[in-house]
Amino acid sequence: MDLKELMERSTAIRNRYHEFERANHGSEWTIDEDLLALSNDIGNLDRLVMTKNGRYYDETPYTLEQKLAENIWWLMELSDRLDVNIESELEKFLAEKEKM
Template sequence: MLLSDQLLQRSQAIRQVYHGLEVKHHGKEWSLEEDLLALSNDIGNLNRLVMTKQGRYYDETPYTLEQKLAENIWWLLEISQRLDVDIQAEMETFLSQKESQLKIEI
């Protein structure tokens, strides 16, 4: 199994708490577009952290590269849930197709 059901459930539980905070502070949950904007911002932070690791930028974020990688995966899991995409099945299909195209046998 690529992602455990437990990790997906924990991800969803965290997002539900954030939805509560969004309602409390803004009167409603973030839209899918707002989630994508947050992901885009986190990808920008990830880009800077990678550039810092490569010695091409200075670190100005309060995050570590590892944290930001995990957070970006978390956002993708959340977005897949909101779009009713079975990300585990889609990853399996994607990997199988690539393995077939590239003639990789595991």
């Protein structure tokens, strides 16, 4: 599966969440609220990594793999909402790193 298809699927899922947010809160989450959700999920990911390394105890209902994928999903969603072509920017980033 390519990045474009993943982005399309991600957007479709996020649109369903927006429907839920409007129904339950009267409006969609803001970009800041999305970023807060990502920050929370990064904290969960950190605890799962620490657990994997024997430095913490597992208290989350998620797996390391699930939370890693969810963080990527949030980044894709934020790039879409911020009108950033993440595929193009990732290509530029990788090209710069390869030159180094």
